[in-house]
Amino acid sequence: MLEIRWHGRGGHGIVVASHILGEMVLTKGLYSLSIPLFGAERRGAPVMVVTRIDEKPILKRSTETNPDVVIITDRRLMNMVDVLSGLKEKGLIVINADRIDDELAKYFKGFKVSHVDAVSISEKHGLKVGGLPVISIPLLGAFIKATNIVDIEDGMNALRRHWGGELGEKNAIVFKEAYQKTNVVDLT
Amino acid sequence: MTVKEREKLVLSGNYAAAYAVKHAKVEVIPIYPITPQTTIVEKLVEFVENGELKAEIIHADSEHSAMAAAIGASAVGARVYTATSSHGLLYMYEMIWWASNARLPIVAGFVTRTIGPPWNIWSDHNDLLSIRDTGWIILFASNAQEIYDFTIQAFKIAENKSIRLPVGVAWDGFQVSHSYEPVEVLNEDEALDFLPNPRDIEPLLNIEKPVTIGNIPVVTDNMRYRNDMWNSLEKARGIIREVFMEYSKLTGRDYTGLIEEYKVLDANTIFIAIGAVSGDIKIAIEELRKKGEKVGLARIRVLRPFPYTDIVRLGKIANEIIVIDRDVSMGFGGIIANEIRSVFYDHYIDTPVYSFIAGITGNEVTSTDCIEIYKLVKEKKVKPKGVNWYYHREK
Numbered sequence: 001m002l003e004i005r006w007h008g009r010g011g012h013g014i015v016v017a018s019h020i021l022g023e024m025v026l027t028k029g030l031y032s033l034s035i036p037l038f039g040a041e042r043r044g045a046p047v048m049v050v051t052r053i054d055e056k057p058i059l060k061r062s063t064e065t066n067p068d069v070v071i072i073t074d075r076r077l078m079n080m081v082d083v084l085s086g087l088k089e090k091g092l093i094v095i096n097a098d099r100i101d102d103e104l105a106k107y108f109k110g111f112k113v114s115h116v117d118a119v120s121i122s123e124k125h126g127l128k129v130g131g132l133p134v135i136s137i138p139l140l141g142a143f144i145k146a147t148n149i150v151d152i153e154d155g156m157n158a159l160r161r162h163w164g165g166e167l168g169e170k171n172a173i174v175f176k177e178a179y180q181k182t183n184v185v186d187l188t
Numbered sequence: 189m190t191v192k193e194r195e196k197l198v199l200s201g202n203y204a205a206a207y208a209v210k211h212a213k214v215e216v217i218p219i220y221p222i223t224p225q226t227t228i229v230e231k232l233v234e235f236v237e238n239g240e241l242k243a244e245i246i247h248a249d250s251e252h253s254a255m256a257a258a259i260g261a262s263a264v265g266a267r268v269y270t271a272t273s274s275h276g277l278l279y280m281y282e283m284i285w286w287a288s289n290a291r292l293p294i295v296a297g298f299v300t301r302t303i304g305p306p307w308n309i310w311s312d313h314n315d316l317l318s319i320r321d322t323g324w325i326i327l328f329a330s331n332a333q334e335i336y337d338f339t340i341q342a343f344k345i346a347e348n349k350s351i352r353l354p355v356g357v358a359w360d361g362f363q364v365s366h367s368y369e370p371v372e373v374l375n376e377d378e379a380l381d382f383l384p385n386p387r388d389i390e391p392l393l394n395i396e397k398p399v400t401i402g403n404i405p406v407v408t409d410n411m412r413y414r415n416d417m418w419n420s421l422e423k424a425r426g427i428i429r430e431v432f433m434e435y436s437k438l439t440g441r442d443y444t445g446l447i448e449e450y451k452v453l454d455a456n457t458i459f460i461a462i463g464a465v466s467g468d469i470k471i472a473i474e475e476l477r478k479k480g481e482k483v484g485l486a487r488i489r490v491l492r493p494f495p496y497t498d499i500v501r502l503g504k505i506a507n508e509i510i511v512i513d514r515d516v517s518m519g520f521g522g523i524i525a526n527e528i529r530s531v532f533y534d535h536y537i538d539t540p541v542y543s544f545i546a547g548i549t550g551n552e553v554t555s556t557d558c559i560e561i562y563k564l565v566k567e568k569k570v571k572p573k574g575v576n577w578y579y580h581r582e583k
Contacts, residue, residue: 059470059471061363064554
């Protein structure tokens with residue numbers, strides 16, 4: 001089983017992205033379960049989602065995690081939440097960051113890091129919700145780059161199907177560009 | 189007949205309910221929002237707005253009014269659905285009794301949530317169990333697929349002429365209601381073929397046959413109404429089994445029992461639980477079986493009518509029963525555990541029942557917790573009477 005823990009803020013779209021990830025892996029015949037861990041009315045506040053992916057139906061619905069991957073939409077969350085809690089040895093971190101500076105490198109020592117400047121890609125293509133650039137969809141690209149769990153084309157098609165029309169195309173383009181611009185750094 | 193391949197969608201538990209309501213071609217949907225139920229009715233409004241479902245949405249001013257509107261619509265023979273949670277269910281409570289006492293085949297979704305104060309949106313089952321004595325048939329699902337499947341089947345059960353009672357389909361808030369997972373949905377024509385025609389519901393209110401209802405009766409007649417309702421619920425076990433069997437044949441998914449049984453046949457110890465926690469119990473069972481411990485799980489899918497004969501059979505198989513109650517009857521104990529003890533007493537079964545109150549007010553129950561609970565029983569650190577309050581332990 002692959003366990004992914006998403007850390008974001010209400011409004012960053014991690015619930016939607018985890019839903020779409022489920023649709024992406026379904027094209028490979030894989031089971032998934034994404035459990036959101038937040039209450040009502042949380043725009044801007046730290047929120048979490050746990051996604052589990054497996055070849056067989058997923059039984060575990062409790063939310064204690066030992067993730068293989070953590071996805072972080074905003075580095076400032078690290079001041080508020082222990083984002084690396086329980087992350088497996090040599091696990092993968094996917095983060096919205098244009099570069100891995102000294103602070104991040106120190107913090108992420110021992111792990112693999114997949115990073116991309118999610119904000120600027122969504123800004124460039126005008127992918128916004130409520131006036132703010134979408135962060136989670138480019139990070140989905142960065143996640144796929146590091147894990148290859150689905151082909152980039154299958155991922156784009158899942159996004160097109162999910163949103164339909166022009167919005168689907170825009171999401172697919174942002175996803176692809178993020179995939180291409182993602183850097184994977186090994187800090188193990 | 190060639191069967192069109194069925195669609196597999198990634199849905200939250202609540203969306204799975206909304207798809208089932210759409211496929212059942214429900215005609216009237218009175219709604220009032222409350223977390224964690226709201227996304228069901230949001231999705232249904234979306235279906236109606238974009239023309240995928242031709243239903244009348246009634247935006248009620250409260251849950252009490254929503255159920256009152258459901259009662260009115262059902263009384264004239266419409267197929268009706270509504271949904272609520274926690275405080276909404278409590279606010280609806282008077283009308284819940286009205287719906288069952290008037291024998292109206294309404295179907296409702298109940299997404300379980302802790303009752304405040306303090307304010308708490310996470311799951312426990314005390315809200316749902318407050319309606320256990322009302323005459324509603326209650327099904328409890330443990331995942332999104334089962335929510336879809338139960339909601340479809342609920343209409344067939346409710347509208348059966350020998351039953352004619354409202355059916356509630358319940359599931360855990362957030363852990364199931366807001367979690368996304370793959371769900372295979374029926375083709376719309378398959379769903380319609382499976383379900384009766386709502387025009388076969390004999391309307392309680394019919395302009396051709398005017399009657400007075402709800403007026404003060406002769407009290408012996410009133411007692412007969414209750415007795416008749418009791419008899420219908422007794423009959424309902426068989427009818428639910430028949431509906432489940434027919435649905436299993438249609439879908440290939442196993443709905444053969446009022447209880448889902450997991451490795452019980454050779455089990456010395458059987459866990460009994462309802463809802464989402466059953467998945468983590470199964471993981472614990474796998475761990476324990478690797479060490480040679482013979483453990484199984486019985487997950488109650490039909491809470492009302494209570495599955496007596498299955499419980500009796502399990503009591504005869506097991507040396508001991510462990511019940512995890514995500515509820516508590518203050519001043520008495522675990523509701524499910526005490527119902528099981530009562531069934532055992534009725535049938536001269538002396539299998540000890542260990543009662544654990546766990547996972548209430550939204551607390552976790554992990555597989556590690558279940559193993560810990562098993563150890564407490566095996567090491568005789570707890571007694572098979574009264575209750576044990578079990579708090580989740582961090583790994």
